[in-house]
Amino acid sequence: xxxxxxxxxxxxxxxxxxxxxxxxxxxxxxxxxxxxxxxxxxxxxxxxxxxxxxxxxxxxxxxxxxxxxxxxxxxxxxxxxxxxxxxxxxxxxxxxxxxxxxxxxxxxxxxxxxxxxxxxxxxxxxxxxxxxxxxxxxxxxxxxxxxxxxxxxxxxxxxxxx
Amino acid sequence: xxxxxxxxxxxxxxxxxxxxxxxxxxxxxxxxxxxxxxxxxxxxxxxxxxxxxxxxxxxxxxxxxxxxxxxxxxxxxxxxxxxxxxxxxxxxxxxxxxxxxxxxxxxxxxxxxxxxxxxxxxxxx
Numbered sequence: 001x002x003x004x005x006x007x008x009x010x011x012x013x014x015x016x017x018x019x020x021x022x023x024x025x026x027x028x029x030x031x032x033x034x035x036x037x038x039x040x041x042x043x044x045x046x047x048x049x050x051x052x053x054x055x056x057x058x059x060x061x062x063x064x065x066x067x068x069x070x071x072x073x074x075x076x077x078x079x080x081x082x083x084x085x086x087x088x089x090x091x092x093x094x095x096x097x098x099x100x101x102x103x104x105x106x107x108x109x110x111x112x113x114x115x116x117x118x119x120x121x122x123x124x125x126x127x128x129x130x131x132x133x134x135x136x137x138x139x140x141x142x143x144x145x146x147x148x149x150x151x152x153x154x155x156x157x158x159x160x161x162x
Numbered sequence: 163x164x165x166x167x168x169x170x171x172x173x174x175x176x177x178x179x180x181x182x183x184x185x186x187x188x189x190x191x192x193x194x195x196x197x198x199x200x201x202x203x204x205x206x207x208x209x210x211x212x213x214x215x216x217x218x219x220x221x222x223x224x225x226x227x228x229x230x231x232x233x234x235x236x237x238x239x240x241x242x243x244x245x246x247x248x249x250x251x252x253x254x255x256x257x258x259x260x261x262x263x264x265x266x267x268x269x270x271x272x273x274x275x276x277x278x279x280x281x282x283x284x285x286x287x
Contacts, residue, residue, distance in 0.1 A: 045166045049173055056177035063184050070185065070194055079198030082220045082265065086227040092182060093231045097238040097247055099178060103171060104242035112246035120230075120250050120258060127262040131269055138273030 014054075021050045076135065083131040090124040200224065202272055219268030226261035230254055 029043040062068045074084045094117065101111045188194045200221050201214035230250075237248040 042166060046169070049166070049169055053173050053177065056173075056181075060177065060180045060184060063181075070188055073185070073194050074189075074199075075195055077203070079201070079203070080196045082199060082223055085196075085199060086223065086262075088185075089227055089231050092185075093235055094247075095178065096182070097235065099174060100238055100242050101244070101247065102174075109245070111244070114247060114249040116250040116252065116255050117247055119255050120234075123255070123259050123262055127266060130266055134266070134269050134273050138276050 017054070021047070025050075081131070083128040087124050087128045090121060094121060202268075203276070217268065219265045223261050223265040226258060230258050 025043045025047050028046060029039050032039045032042055034042070059068065063070060074080045074088065076084065098111065105111070185194070189196065198214060200217055202217045202220075204210075204212070204214060233254065234248070234250060241248065
């Protein structure tokens with residue numbers, strides 16, 4: 001019962017937030033500057049921005065609260081996996097690099113990605129995939145060898161009456 | 163439109179930066195386990211009390227990965243306003259490919275050991 005109340009309490013601010021942003025988008029669409037096409041572009045842009053922000057914040061907050069468990073992000077079979085770790089490092093480095101460049105260029109153009117960088121990411125991701133394959137192939141069959149057939153029941157010769 | 167661009171930039175900073183900070187802080191605080199990152203998996207016959215073996219293949223890959231990542235990030239920091247991401251030199255790609263091949267070779271070897279050990283165990287039964 002208390003769980004339901006807690007959920008309802010969490011939902012109310014989210015609904016209020018969405019309604020406020022919908023009203024703001026509506027106001028931009030009606031009273032904003034520029035032609036109708038420009039206002040539509042602005043409205044869609046802000047709506048997408050808000051939607052992505054809300055999704056991102058929900059995920060972040062749930063990670064911080066511990067509802068999205070990241071404790072096994074780098075683990076495989078109970079121990080840390082090097083292939084997962086390197087994939088995480090490379091993903092963060094490329095994402096951070098792209099972000100730094102977009103910010104430095106004032107959002108003028110999305111930077112081009114050279115072929116060698118894609119190769120670098122490809123090596124990293126395929127190492128993870130191959131490592132997963134090796135691991136799956138090396139696991140012994142959990143069922144093991146088939147059990148021996150049960151012995152045939154003893155034949156009862158003659159009547160067994162008491 | 164400039165307000166939209168500014169808002170998008172702020173949003174990326176908050177969401178992407180927040181995610182990176184949360185994951186990095188969890189790695190450093192122990193919320194994301196790194197135990198066994200540099201050791202080989204135990205063989206079937208090995209006792210659980212025996213310490214896990216150090217793996218040179220994993221150690222070299224960790225060093226190569228961190229060095230390559232730092233080198234690349236420094237290149238971006240030095241010239242952030244270029245039109246494209248800095249190109250990774252072919253040598254770096256080659257070194258990284260070699261390092262990953264060594265790691266995968268070690269993994270194949272330990273998987274083979276594991277498989278043959280379990281097959282021997284089954285045939286004894």
